[in-house]
Amino acid sequence: xxxxxxxxxxxxxxxxxxxxxxxxLRGEDDEVIDPRDLLLELKKEFGMVYILDIDGIEKNAxxxxxIQHSTPLLPIWTYAGSRDTMxxxxxxxxxxxxxxxxxxDLHELRLLxxxxxxxxxxxxxxxxxxxxxxxxxxxxxxxxxxxxxxxKKIGKKTAIFFDLGxxxxxxxxxxxxxxxxxxxxxEVYVAxxxxxxxxxxxxxxxVSGIIADFKSLREWGIKGETEDWNATDQDPMDEED
Numbered sequence: 001x002x003x004x005x006x007x008x009x010x011x012x013x014x015x016x017x018x019x020x021x022x023x024x025l026r027g028e029d030d031e032v033i034d035p036r037d038l039l040l041e042l043k044k045e046f047g048m049v050y051i052l053d054i055d056g057i058e059k060n061a062x063x064x065x066x067i068q069h070s071t072p073l074l075p076i077w078t079y080a081g082s083r084d085t086m087x088x089x090x091x092x093x094x095x096x097x098x099x100x101x102x103x104x105d106l107h108e109l110r111l112l113x114x115x116x117x118x119x120x121x122x123x124x125x126x127x128x129x130x131x132x133x134x135x136x137x138x139x140x141x142x143x144x145x146x147x148x149x150x151x152k153k154i155g156k157k158t159a160i161f162f163d164l165g166x167x168x169x170x171x172x173x174x175x176x177x178x179x180x181x182x183x184x185x186x187e188v189y190v191a192x193x194x195x196x197x198x199x200x201x202x203x204x205x206x207v208s209g210i211i212a213d214f215k216s217l218r219e220w221g222i223k224g225e226t227e228d229w230n231a232t233d234q235d236p237m238d239e240e241d
Contacts, residue, residue, distance in 0.1 A: 001202065002209030003224035004077070005046050005217055006191070007038065010054040012066050014038055016215070022054065035066060039073050042214060046224035048075040048097070050191075050211045056080025060087065064094045071095030077211075079125065081105050088115045088122065098123045100160065104133040109150060116154050124151055125160040125191070128177055133164065144177055148184040159185045160211065163192035173198050178207065196220050 008015050008022070014035050015022040025033045042049050051070075056062030062080035070076060071094060079100035082088045088111075091099045101112060104127040115122045126144060127133040134140050139147060148159065161178050165171055173194070181188045182205070190202055191211035199222070202210055217223075 001199075001207060002189075003046060003217065003222055004048060004050045004189070004209055004211045005042050005214035005224075006050040006052060006211050007042075007214055008052045008054055009035065009063050009066060012063055015054065035070065036073070038214075039070055043074040045218075046214075048077070048224075049214075051076055051078045051080075051096075053078060053080035053091075056082070056087075056091070062087075062091055064090060067091065067094040067096060071097075077123070083107075084111060085114045085118065089118065092119060092121060097121065100125050102162065103127045103139065103147070104135070104164075106134055106139060107136050108139070109154070112151065112156075113154050116156065120155075122156070123158055123160060124156060125162045126177075126181060127162045127164055128174060129164040145180050145184070148181055152184050157185060158187040158189070158208070160189045160191055163190070166193040173201070175201070175205070178202075178205065182207070196222075 008017065010022050014025040014033055016025050027033050039049060053062045057080065060081065060083065067076070067078060075097040077098040077100060078091055078096045079102060080091050082091060082099060082101055083105050088099050088101065098121050100123050101115065102125040106112070112122065112124060126148065132140050132144050132147065151159065159181050161181055163174050165174065178188065178190060187208040189209045189211055190207055194210060194212045199210055
């Protein structure tokens with residue numbers, strides 16, 4: 001099972017969320033941590049990184065300059081709240097390996113279809129909190145299984161299950177819905193607030209990988225398999241799912 005560390009970027013800096021606000025990430029010496037330095041450390045430990053672009057998500061203004069300067073360092077998957085094909089391509093042209101489109105931003109499947117026609121380097125995140133999250137009632141009414149089937153018909157073989165319910169209610173990880181996605185897709189990654197016990201269970205379920213806060217992974221002493229990512233690193237415009 002692959003381990004992918006997640007970091008949050010806002011205004012060109014690494015931040016962490018506490019109590020509904022964002023704070024600059026600082027080291028033991030209280031100095032602000034430089035994004036490049038952190039990415040190089042994570043490359044050694046995990047081989048790649050997942051970036052949550054807060055400005056892209058909240059303001060539709062992703063940190064393209066930082067992303068562009070970071071992608072030569074290591075493979076990067078990025079969720080920047082892209083809501084149209086131009087937004088997807090802006091992030092992709094910055095050099096990321098994968099652009100994540102979340103259902104919580106998805107108004108219709110046409111965006112995914114158009115983006116997939118342009119490049120294979122698009123991945124969908126099924127965002128879930130007691131039920132599927134989407135601004136479209138039509139998509140929500142489809143439910144997770146049917147939407148997954150339609151996404152697969154578009155040509156996607158890989159999906160992410162983002163359990164946002166853990167953020168709001170701290171309940172148990174939604175294993176049933178994860179299994180639904182495993183029945184449809186060749187690869188399923190799980191993202192959210194995960195505990196070591198969750199990770200062990202997901203490993204037993206044979207999920208393809210997890211996406212978890214890098215600080216938590218470090219505290220638990222969990223590291224990735226960097227050689228796997230480095231061996232398969234390709235030009236982002238040529239990479240396949």
